[in-house]
Amino acid sequence: xxxxxxxxxxxxxxxxxxxxxxxxxxxxxxxxxxxxxxxxxxxxxxxxxxxxxxxxxxxxxxxxxxxxxxxxxxxxxxxxxxxxxxxxxxxxxxxxxxxxxxxxxxxxxxxxxxxxxxxxxxxxxxxxxxxxxxxxxxxxxxxxxxxxxxxxxxxxxxxxxxxxxxxxxxxxxxxxxxxxxxxxxxxxxxxxxxxxxxxxxxxxxxxxxxxxxxxxxxxxxxxxxxxxxxxxxxxxxxxxxxxxxxxxxxx
Amino acid sequence: xxxxxxxxxxxxxxxxxxxxxxxxxxxxxxxxxxxxxxxxxxxxxxxxxxxxxxxxxxxxxxxxxxxxxxxxxxxxxxxxxxxxxxxxxxxxxxxxxxxxxxxxxxxxxxxxxxxxxxxxxxxxxxxxxxxxxxxxxxxxxxxxxxxxxxxxxxxxxxxxxxxxxxxxxxxxxxxxxxxxxxxxxxxxxxxxxxxxxxxxxxxxxxxxxxxxxxxxxxxxxxxxxxxxxxxxxxxxxxxxxxxxxxxxxxxxxxxxxxxxxxxxxxxxxxxxxxxxxxxxxxxxxxxxxxxxxxxxxxxxxxxxxxxxxxxxxxxxxxxxxxxxxxxxxxxxxxxx
Numbered sequence: 001x002x003x004x005x006x007x008x009x010x011x012x013x014x015x016x017x018x019x020x021x022x023x024x025x026x027x028x029x030x031x032x033x034x035x036x037x038x039x040x041x042x043x044x045x046x047x048x049x050x051x052x053x054x055x056x057x058x059x060x061x062x063x064x065x066x067x068x069x070x071x072x073x074x075x076x077x078x079x080x081x082x083x084x085x086x087x088x089x090x091x092x093x094x095x096x097x098x099x100x101x102x103x104x105x106x107x108x109x110x111x112x113x114x115x116x117x118x119x120x121x122x123x124x125x126x127x128x129x130x131x132x133x134x135x136x137x138x139x140x141x142x143x144x145x146x147x148x149x150x151x152x153x154x155x156x157x158x159x160x161x162x163x164x165x166x167x168x169x170x171x172x173x174x175x176x177x178x179x180x181x182x183x184x185x186x187x188x189x190x191x192x193x194x195x196x197x198x199x200x201x202x203x204x205x206x207x208x209x210x211x212x213x214x215x216x217x218x219x220x221x222x223x224x225x226x227x228x229x230x231x232x233x234x235x236x237x238x239x240x241x242x243x244x245x246x247x248x249x250x251x
Numbered sequence: 252x253x254x255x256x257x258x259x260x261x262x263x264x265x266x267x268x269x270x271x272x273x274x275x276x277x278x279x280x281x282x283x284x285x286x287x288x289x290x291x292x293x294x295x296x297x298x299x300x301x302x303x304x305x306x307x308x309x310x311x312x313x314x315x316x317x318x319x320x321x322x323x324x325x326x327x328x329x330x331x332x333x334x335x336x337x338x339x340x341x342x343x344x345x346x347x348x349x350x351x352x353x354x355x356x357x358x359x360x361x362x363x364x365x366x367x368x369x370x371x372x373x374x375x376x377x378x379x380x381x382x383x384x385x386x387x388x389x390x391x392x393x394x395x396x397x398x399x400x401x402x403x404x405x406x407x408x409x410x411x412x413x414x415x416x417x418x419x420x421x422x423x424x425x426x427x428x429x430x431x432x433x434x435x436x437x438x439x440x441x442x443x444x445x446x447x448x449x450x451x452x453x454x455x456x457x458x459x460x461x462x463x464x465x466x467x468x469x470x471x472x473x474x475x476x477x478x479x480x481x482x483x484x485x486x487x488x489x490x491x492x493x494x495x496x497x498x499x500x501x502x503x504x505x506x507x508x509x510x511x512x513x514x515x516x517x518x519x520x521x522x523x524x525x526x527x528x529x530x531x532x533x534x535x536x537x538x539x540x541x542x543x544x545x546x547x548x549x550x551x552x553x554x555x556x557x558x559x560x561x562x563x564x565x566x567x568x569x570x571x572x573x574x575x576x577x578x579x580x581x582x583x584x585x586x587x
Binding site for chain 1: 445446448449450451452453454456457459460461463464465466467468469470471475478
């Protein structure tokens with residue numbers, strides 16, 4: 001079942017074609033990896049779908065509805081969430097508050113002024129559950145600005161997950177983190193996807209991670225899709241592996 | 252695995268509440284030990300604290316530096332003067348009941364224009380709009396009294412239960428008004444504390460820290476900033492309402508930009524990253540200015556030097572520096 005579809009989606013920056021008439025499909029419940037060299041247009045595509053950029057032409061359909069003209073707020077309400085390439089957290093707030101704010105926003109409670117944020121038992125329970133899921137339960141009272149890089153990445157993903165999106169875009173969730181943290185981040189995201197609650201599109205450069213976790217891999221190059229297939233199909237595609245890895249995979 | 256919700260810790264809040272009660276009790280007992288002039292000065296200090304605390308909702312919690320909060324202070328003060336002169340109202344409660352919505356409307360209108368921008372553009376817009384009000388108060392002298400200002404007689408308190416005329420009325424007024432302001436101050440502090448610790452307050456801090464991420468949580472940034480502006484301006488307007496009966500006169504000076512600068516100064520002096528910083532800053536600034544004026548005719552130079560030293564030596568303000576000292580003096584966890 002198609003969750004998201006783009007039709008002839010294009011975006012140019014001067015002479016550079018970031019996205020060139022892309023027809024992108026994301027199926028419900030899949031773990032999709034978007035790969036390609038720097039400047040291939042991966043982040044631009046995510047920016048267009050999340051309304052951070054406006055397309056020059058083309059349409060975006062989410063659950064069959066045309067959302068091309070809608071803004072960030074409407075797309076989040078529709079169920080599209082994202083994390084960023086560079087970790088984007090609220091450093092002056094605690095780890096707990098970072099996640100709780102996602103839940104308050106999702107529940108339409110963020111504008112409440114008459115009660116203390118940490119006294120909403122439902123939100124508190126859910127926030128602590130999410131933090132526990134991401135291995136951050138013991139850090140709930142620490143300021144987000146005081147976390148180590150791997151923990152910051154985890155929290156970044158946790159904040160996005162707490163929105164309970166239908167479609168979650170993760171822009172390089174494992175860049176700059178240790179191998180141990182990479183596994184923890186990807187295992188957690190993968191388990192959430194496998195639980196059937198969210199569809200994930202991950203931009204990733206680490207091909208070991210991509211091949212290990214993905215149901216489907218889409219490769220971009222200079223604003224176009226170069227390949228689309230299962231990990232096995234991509235491994236077998238010599239053109240793709242030569243671009244991605246410099247040489248075909250032996251195994 | 253289910254999270255343990257019982258982890259909510261009430262202890263810090265109870266300690267904070269106990270500290271607040273102690274401070275309020277000390278402030279309530281203070282008039283028995285100090286002279287009339289000092290009571291008056293402390294009342295001005297508490298009013299300045301309300302203004303700075305309101306201002307800091309915008310600076311400390313939303314990350315927007317306003318150079319135009321004199322406008323809301325002035326709206327509050329002039330509303331009282333107009334109510335007395337044009338409607339013959341003498342009741343302090345009516346001043347508050349009518350003045351607060353007017354300050355809120357003024358803040359809402361200014362905020363609607365200003366929150367479309369951030370950083371220096373926001374600051375300049377607030378400055379420009381407040382200067383428009385100053386010019387109006389200055390030029391429309393047949394309405395505002397121009398530079399002569401408008402006199403404000405001592406109001407009645409507690410729905411007319413306390414009136415002030417005859418011998419010794421000034422002393423009685425200063426005493427009674429101190430307690431009146433102290434109660435309004437306590438209520439204001441409690442409300443602002445609740446607001447900044449509510450989901451709304453957390454959202455403001457999130458917008459301050461990272462606007463892009465806050466937008467991608469689904470928060471409507473401009474709406475939150477506007478509400479913050481409205482609340483901030485209303486509390487500064489409240490300070491103006493409380494100030495004018497004590498001062499007995501309102502002039503365009505309180506609408507002029509240096510007065511906005513004094514509110515900014517107060518917040519910086521106490522520390523805008525702490526909840527209590529602007530309270531301390533407002534009170535200390537009132538004393539600092541009063542004694543600087545009494546000491547030298549170059550008092551502005553003196554305040555300028557203090558500001559420079561403050562930025563260089565105590566960038567986190569008085570409360571910020573004290574917090575740092577306390578945290579450094581505590582033994583580290585795990586230390587022998």
